[in-house]
Amino acid sequence: MARIVCVHGVGKQQAGEHTLLREWVPALRDGMARAGATAPVADMDVAMAFYGDLFLPPGQRLAGDDPHLSWWDVSSGWETDLLMEWWGHAAATETHIVAPDTRNLLSGTSRVVQAALLAVSQSRFFAGLAEKALISDLKQTHRYLTEPELRTTARDRVRALIGPDTRVVVAHSLGSVVAYEALCAEPGHAVRSFVTLGSPLGIRNLIFDRIDPLPVRGRGSWPGPPSTLWTNVADLRDVVALAKDLRPCFGPDIACHLVPNGSQAHDATHYLTKQVTGAALALGLGLGLD
Incomplete structure (x- = not known):
């Protein structure tokens, strides 16, 4: 099983796991290099949980056009x-x-x-x-959030890639919600580091109050054993990550960081290349840092 499981964000219905990995793997390697990780990550160490096709209209090819919306x-x-x-x-x-x-x-x-x-x-x-x-x-x-079958299928695709060798789950945008719920459904998992990028998980009423499992007395469940490390990274101007600090929702143990992503504040690869992201990945893999 892959040591790093990636979960993409919203709007990737025309892509696929291999297409996305061609963007994500070099970016996460750059982030780990910025952090001074002492060992490289091999292609076989990384897998992408792809669920974007679930949002395509029935019978439409992956390369087809999106429906017209206004x-x-x-x-x-x-x-x-x-x-x-x-x-x-x-x-x-x-x-x-x-x-x-x-x-x-x-x-x-x-x-x-x-x-x-x-x-x-x-x-x-x-x-x-x-x-x-x-x-x-x-x-x-x-x-x-409102279609149970779609929600279960998306989460199951993440869970299917998380095995005894998986040490890191890194998730972007809506994918952070999918990954969070998948990890909560596997309480005995061996993931050491959960990394969320541009996450909407902290948007109360609209997102946070609808997660599964539901929050108890205003506090969301921890996505794994107490030893699981959670790092949240957000750009101040990221519109999707409206709540940059997830600690009020999930507790004080989340390491929350603000990073500058330039004009593309929500871009997944911009998040992955950051030193704090690379450090969280390296920590989960047990790699030393120079």
Whole structure:
């Protein structure tokens, strides 16, 4: 079994495990090099838990186009609420984005959604992302949380790769939710280091209060034995990782770090190349650091 299991984030339905590993493996090696890891990671040491295809329409080829989506496809309630959270965070961290105000909020759901999509599309994080892709990412997260069969299948793909030799699970974006739930379902696992990158796990009401297992008295379960180390890495401007510090939700033992990812604040490879990420990987593998 792989010593490192990777779990990708949202919006990867047109990719695959091998395609993603070609991006992730060099990046995680760079991060470990920045940390001074004394031994390299072989290709066979790393596996990718791929679940993106679960979001493709039935019968559609992996190379097909995404369905056309527009503002009217954003559902009221959860999807609109998360979109508004993205808008508020983008406005708070990027001065050129106009913040939502009372006039926005009182203008009706359709106008709010259109205004939010316009504002968020101007964020550096969403720069160059088509509106339909932005909405698709929103809907994928919602579907994961509300479709039990899809949720179970995604988690099972992670669990299938975690064996007695697995020491590190590193997960990005929505994948951090999938990986967290998979690890909680395997309480006796041998994973030493759980690394979350650009994670939305700390978004109360919308994400945190819907995780499985459910939080107890406001505290989420620890994803494994007490000896499991958890490192969370976030960019201050990462719109998806709205709550940068996960300690209020999961306890004080999480090592939380802020990193600068440049104009692509949520990019997985930018997170992987960071020294703090490489150090967490090396620690889980039992490698020395220079």
